[in-house]
Amino acid sequence: MNEIRKDYILDRWIIISPARSKRPHVFHRRDNAKAQHHTCPFCYGNEHLTPPEILRKPQDKKWKIRVVENKYPALVDNLEFKESVKKLLMKTTGYGKHLVIIDSPDHSKHPGFYSLSQWNLWFETLKDLVSMFMADENINYVFIFKNHGPEAGASLEHPHSQLIALPKVPFTIAEELSKASEYYQTEGRCIFCDIIEIERKIKKRVVVETDKVIAITPFAPRWPYEVWILPKHHTPSIYMRKTVQKDLLKVLRAVLRAYYELLEDPPFNFYFHMAYPRMKDHVSQSYHFHIEVFPRLERDAGFELGAGMNITTISPEKSAKELRNFIKGALK
């Protein structure tokens, strides 16, 4: 049975999901390079091959976005949420939801080349999904992410994103929320708003800036070409003004296209860091929606995994310059 467990010492939770060991490629690392020749369950005409559909847009045979349950879910909602706290051994049942968003009906099109209306439909779908969980008092966070390419963890080739709704706020989010809240208490301002102000002044880590959105390479990146995309005005959650959303997606697409061209279609990941609307009031003042995106050019080794400290081989100033020169003009 699925479980969520806390590390003895750290506030780091993990998920145990035996069902996921059945998904393609896992534990078959020597076969990873082989192409997938079987029928794609995410293409038109194969809708019967996916797990139950949650929604589609539009409600039509020629859908542009479909959301289905993950065939190998990390968390499931057909069990009761229960917590168990023994000394040093804290766990909950593996309650939650794990969804797959089929980004587009096109099997081979790179997301950097989707139309903006396709990206917009995708974002509207994500907002709808987040809203779905608001009534569930056992769901305390919703994490949205995308894996592109097998080296970035994508086990199917057809472009898709994922959503995991959880009873526990994940480690990195909890840490960031807590530090941002501390900062707000002492400085009276959102730390991300201050980061934006500082980086706009320094300029050399700014990748691109529109009226509503800024993309920077962070001062202390974990990876070469890592980019953070933030609304310039304070925006805690996924619910943002349409003009901001439009710029956000335009910039995200431009960054993905720059990766594709500059780095020869590298594997990449991105995810949303955001306040979950059910969080306490002060979070909406101290936390700030942003997307973190990075190509997977290197592997984490013993140092990164054991010390929690990354070694990056390209300075963010150099990454920003390359990306900036590429994107310049491309947004018009």
Add this chain to the structure above:
Amino acid sequence: MNEIRKDYILDRWIIISPARSKRPHVFHRRDNAKAQHHTCPFCYGNEHLTPPEILRKPQDKKWKIRVVENKYPALVDNLEFKESVKKLLMKTTGYGKHLVIIDSPDHSKHPGFYSLSQWNLWFETLKDLVSMFMADENINYVFIFKNHGPEAGASLEHPHSQLIALPKVPFTIAEELSKASEYYQTEGRCIFCDIIEIERKIKKRVVVETDKVIAITPFAPRWPYEVWILPKHHTPSIYMRKTVQKDLLKVLRAVLRAYYELLEDPPFNFYFHMAYPRMKDHVSQSYHFHIEVFPRLERDAGFELGAGMNITTISPEKSAKELRNFIKGALK
């Protein structure tokens, strides 16, 4: 120039090391699978191909262990240590040391099959290296780790370990030290000593136990078959009694051999989590030396990297049972 930088928000430091982009395989992910056909700098007769030697044991042409500087160092000590603290932008110069320990002269022998005297010589070497840094007041942690196989981050095939001496205590170590210290203040005991007591009582996550050492699969592992090896008596740092050291290495070797046989020579990482002898007194009471070791059977994807939450597909109870059944008797 190398730098160490703090994340805007988290107490997470990263290293920027442009020199490391020159090492084999980096940014050439499509060539990763190709074998290395050039001369191995770590084999007998090729000593002139390595960077400067730090030490060898024995002092002989037929050495059994050599320590050399890393050709592509993450940190270097030929620059001044300087800190710079601007608002939200904290950094230091990339001061430190990055060493490579050539584990054995044998290019192809798997570490699970080394003699115990080889393992012992290796550990004695590590203790000597840690001692070397004790006088340097700018070094505040020494991290020791091993990458085995390209998927685990090893860029050379010949078995080797690494040591990075740093001015900043890395994120995960700092978190663990802080939580262990909190626990000590409220409970009056070392949290690891309590973990050992609990796991010995429950039994089902114990992989193997000797007079002096215990190996467990942790309650909330990040990976399938992850194992923690701990001295049973309270031992904060790498300086331990010879009888404990002997059991520790015997158990580590048995776990590596079990990986080799059960999982068909998987890539793996291990590292030491320990108190650094220059740390404040209370750390030696609240922190406890241990080795964390795990095979690399899966890739971290957007969820793991963005949420800091791993999904593992095998329960630690199942992993422990498989490893226990394999190791049973093998230690005699």
